[in-house]
Structures are given as structure tokens and as C-alpha cells.
Amino acid sequence: MPRSLLHIFITLAAMAWPFSAHAFDKVTFGTNWLAEAEHGGFYQALVDGTYDKYGLDVTIQQGGPQINHRLLLLAGKIDFLMGANTLQTFDAVAQNVPTIAVAAMFQKDPQVLIAHPDVGIDKFIDLKRLTLFVSSEGLVTYFQWLKADFGFDQSKVKPYTFNPQPFLADKNSAMQGYVTSEPFAIEKALHKAPKVFLLADQGFNAYSTLIETRRDVVAKKPDLVQRFVDASIIGWYRYLYGDNRAANEMIKKLNPEMTDDLLAYSVTKMKEYGIVDSGDAQELGIGAMSDSRMQSFFEKMVRAGLVKPTLDTQQAYTLAFVDKKVGLGLYPRK
Numbered sequence: 001m002p003r004s005l006l007h008i009f010i011t012l013a014a015m016a017w018p019f020s021a022h023a024f025d026k027v028t029f030g031t032n033w034l035a036e037a038e039h040g041g042f043y044q045a046l047v048d049g050t051y052d053k054y055g056l057d058v059t060i061q062q063g064g065p066q067i068n069h070r071l072l073l074l075a076g077k078i079d080f081l082m083g084a085n086t087l088q089t090f091d092a093v094a095q096n097v098p099t100i101a102v103a104a105m106f107q108k109d110p111q112v113l114i115a116h117p118d119v120g121i122d123k124f125i126d127l128k129r130l131t132l133f134v135s136s137e138g139l140v141t142y143f144q145w146l147k148a149d150f151g152f153d154q155s156k157v158k159p160y161t162f163n164p165q166p167f168l169a170d171k172n173s174a175m176q177g178y179v180t181s182e183p184f185a186i187e188k189a190l191h192k193a194p195k196v197f198l199l200a201d202q203g204f205n206a207y208s209t210l211i212e213t214r215r216d217v218v219a220k221k222p223d224l225v226q227r228f229v230d231a232s233i234i235g236w237y238r239y240l241y242g243d244n245r246a247a248n249e250m251i252k253k254l255n256p257e258m259t260d261d262l263l264a265y266s267v268t269k270m271k272e273y274g275i276v277d278s279g280d281a282q283e284l285g286i287g288a289m290s291d292s293r294m295q296s297f298f299e300k301m302v303r304a305g306l307v308k309p310t311l312d313t314q315q316a317y318t319l320a321f322v323d324k325k326v327g328l329g330l331y332p333r334k
Contacts, residue, residue: 024057025224028078030069034062035254037266038180038209039082041105041276041286044247045235054231056224062254073099073214080228083210085109086297087141089316090307098215101317103229103287104207105236107279108200110270111142114167114186115174115195124197128152133160133167133175141306142204148304149203164189179273180266198273205297207289208275210317218318229321233286236276237330240267277331284323291319 031039042060045051051058061078063069069081074097081099083089089101115121115130128150134143134157146152158166160176167175168189177183179198186194200206211229218225239247244267252258270276280288294313301307 024052024055025227026057026059027051027080027224027228028059028061029228030061030063030067030072030078030081032063032069032082032084032209034064034257035060035251036181036258037248037251037263037270038110038178040239040244040247040251040263040267041236042082042232043235043250044239044242044244045231047246047250048235048238050231050234050238051228054227056227056231058228070097070099073212076214079217079224080211080213083212085206085208086210086294086316087206087301087306089210089212090298090301090311090313092212093311093313093315094308099212100215100218100315101207101210101212101289102218102225102321103211103232104209104289104322105211105232105287106208106275107277107281107288108198108273108275109204109206109208110178110180110273110275111138111199111204112177112179112183113174113197113199114177114183115197116171117190117192117194119171121174121195124202125150127174127197128156129172130156131170131173132157133173134158135160135162135176138176142199144304144306145204145300149300179275180269181262183269184262184265201273203300205293205300207293207297211287218320222320226321229287230324230326234327234330236286237327240271240276241330241332280323282331283325285325285328287322287326289317289319289322 029042046058046060069078072078073081083101092099113127115127121127139157143152143157147154164175164186167173179196183194183196211232213225248263251263277286280290294317298307298313302309
């Protein structure tokens with residue numbers, strides 16, 4: 001079916017659902033890690049009854065180092081998964097994996113590089129002269145973009161094993177992290193706020209925390225997809241700007257490493273940096289995506305050698321379920 005006709009079919013089918021009675025549909029959603037504030041909107045929708053209101057009986061299945069939710073999605077064991085960023089959706093197309101992104105809950109990837117304070121690192125480009133602690137996954141993804149667009153030197157990279165001690169011991173180094181978590185721990189260790197550079201603000205314009213599902217789910221159950229996307233969007237508004245205490249209690253129960261201080265810090269940074277609701281999301285609602293943004297990121301990844309120029313990016317996502325201004329009334333306008 002041509003993409004334009006598929007879009008029309010999905011939109012019309014999705015519009016029909018509010019006008020008919022629904023039994024609760026069971027849905028399992030797989031996150032990409034243990035429970036944390038970066039998943040808060042989904043837990044919010046679960047605990048405050050939003051998923052129930054949309055006729056959904058949702059189970060959130062935590063991710064972790066030994067869990068491959070993409071395989072479970074393909075096997076039909078889960079219905080939706082949380083994708084890390086747009087590169088994964090492109091890779092699915094390249095590998096002929098029949099999954100598709102239906103919403104992007106983060107407008108900005110939270111990936112950062114963190115440097116010591118008071119060592120003359122004032123601009124992003126200053127990081128080029130430092131030793132960089134980068135994970136194996138980061139080396140084959142965003143670092144290739146750093147090489148292509150900024151001339152970073154791979155010989156200066158050392159393995160990052162998610163232990164900050166090598167960075168803390170070397171003032172002439174920087175380490176990767178998420179803006180919502182690692183700077184919190186680094187500041188406690190240094191007793192001073194580190195320098196933090198969000199890659200998204202330097203041009204790495206991937207979407208993050210995408211909702212993905214199988215193509216057959218989109219084709220056969222568009223109303224289910226629409227309800228899950230809409231309810232999750234509302235959950236995110238309420239988590240960021242409403243009473244999120246019950247959601248945080250659930251997160252702490254599921255992941256005892258989470259503390260009230262860290263959860264509060266993460267929410268603050270998500271709002272400060274516009275991780276969830278900047279850019280198109282300000283006018284179109286959380287979850288927003290656009291063809292132009294996808295094309296821009298695709299061209300950067302081609303330039304970095306991470307994606308083939310022949311890849312059909314429009315197979316990676318659909319706009320049928322987003323950009324509908326869902327939940328905008330919950331955003332506190334100034």
C-alpha cells in the first residue's frame with residue numbers, strides 16, 4: 001500500500017475509536033532500562049488512570065542489560081517498545097526488521113559529554129583536546145558524527161565502562177553520560193557542577209525515547225496504537241507538570257537505586273534542556289515528529305558513514321499518530 005494511502009487509512013481508523021465502546025485491551029510496553037525518571041510519563045499514565053481511561057490494561061516491562069525487547073516485540077511477546085533514538089529506527093529498516101516508530105517522546109537525545117570545571121573547557125569544540133571516555137556503543141554511533149562534523153580524533157578515545165572514576169582522576173578528560181543522571185553523580189563527587197554539553201544542542205538532532213511497534217500492529221490495530229500514544233503523551237505532561245509523586249514511588253519500588261533527589265534532578269533537567277517538549281512539541285504536542293527533522297538527521301548520519309544514502313527513511317516511522325496537539329492544554333504557558 002502506498003505510504004500516503006496507508007497514512008489516510010490509519011488516520012480514519014484511529015478517528016473512529018472514541019465513538020465505540022471498548023473492552024480493556026491488554027498492552028505490554030518494554031522500556032529500554034530499569035525504571036527511572038526518563039520513563040516517568042509512562043509510569044504516570046499507569047498510576048493515575050490515564051491508560052485505563054483510554055481503555056488500556058498496560059503492563060510496563062522493564063529493560064536491562066540481559067533483555068532484548070526488540071526480539072520480544074518481533075516475537076509478539078510485547079506490543080510496544082521504547083527505542084533509544086532515531087538511529088535504531090533507521091537500522092531496523094536497513095535490516096528489514098518490520099518495526100516502525102509511531103511517536104518520539106523526547107525531542108532531544110539526552111546524551112552529553114561532561115568535562116571538569118575550571119580547566120578551560122568553555123566551548124564544545126574545546127573537548128577535542130581532551131581524552132574522551134566513550135562506550136563501545138557510543139563509539140560506533142554519535143562519535144562517528146563527532147568525527148565527521150567536528151573533526152574529533154578517535155585516537156583520544158578510551159573505553160567508558162559506566163564507571164566515572166577514570167574521568168574523576170583525570171582533569172584533562174571528558175566522559176559521556178545522560179544530562180538527567182551522570183552530571184548529578186559527578187557534581188556530588190567534585191562538590192562542584194561539571195561542564196555539560198548536550199549533543200542535541202550541537203546538532204545531533206536524533207529523536208529519543210521513541211515508541212515503536214510492529215508494522216502489522218499499525219495496519220491491523222491503529223485505534224490501539226493511537227490510544228497508547230495519546231495516553232502516553234498525557235502521562236508525560238502530567239509527570240513533568242503535575243503531581244508525579246505516585247509515579248516516582250512506583251519507579252523507586254521497581255528500581256531501588258532511584259532516590260528522591262535523583263528523580264527531582266532528572267525532571268528538572270528534562271525541563272531545563274527541553275528534552276521532552278521543545279521544538280515542534282511546543283506547538284504540536286509531546287511525541288511530535290516531522291519529515292524534515294528525520295531527513296536532516298538522516299543526512300548527518302549518511303555523512304558520518306552510519307547509514308547508507310539509499311535507505312528509505314520513510315519506512316522507519318509514521319506521522320499518523322502524532323502532531324495532533326494532544327495534551328497541549330496541560331502545558332503551563334507563561
